[in-house]
């Protein structure tokens with residue numbers, strides 16, 4: 001009789017233990033922030049000297065090309081204006097190309113061909129007091145408006 005009672009007590013204790021662990025997991029998930037972490041919309045891209053003239057440098061975490069043309073610097077969005085795919089710089093063709101539906105853009109963001117309805121966005125780029133390039137992805141600039149350093 002005692003064996004049966006001990007067995008039932010162990011089963012009840014195990015059930016409470018499992019329920020306790022389960023509720024702790026659910027509580028932990030509830031208390032942890034359910035947030036999407038994105039990079040800041042304004043960022044320093046380093047000193048202008050890092051970018052030789054006629055270079056296109058992709059900043060991966062910001063999805064921005066820093067383009068240093070003879071006219072100056074551009075910060076070109078890498079997000080295709082068709083359906084939002086991430087474009088790729090093709091140095092062989094000297095074009096920014098979208099792998100999804102074939103849109104092509106010049107290095108200054110102007111559209112060359114494909115279904116993209118408008119050029120790539122040009123983000124504002126200035127020189128910070130520290131001497132670094134400062135890109136502001138909350139502000140666009142007109143095409144051909146390069147930062148001269």
Ligand code: FES
Pocket residue numbers: 080081082083084085098099100101102103114115116
């Ligand atoms: Fe770039 Fe369609 S998303 S061409």
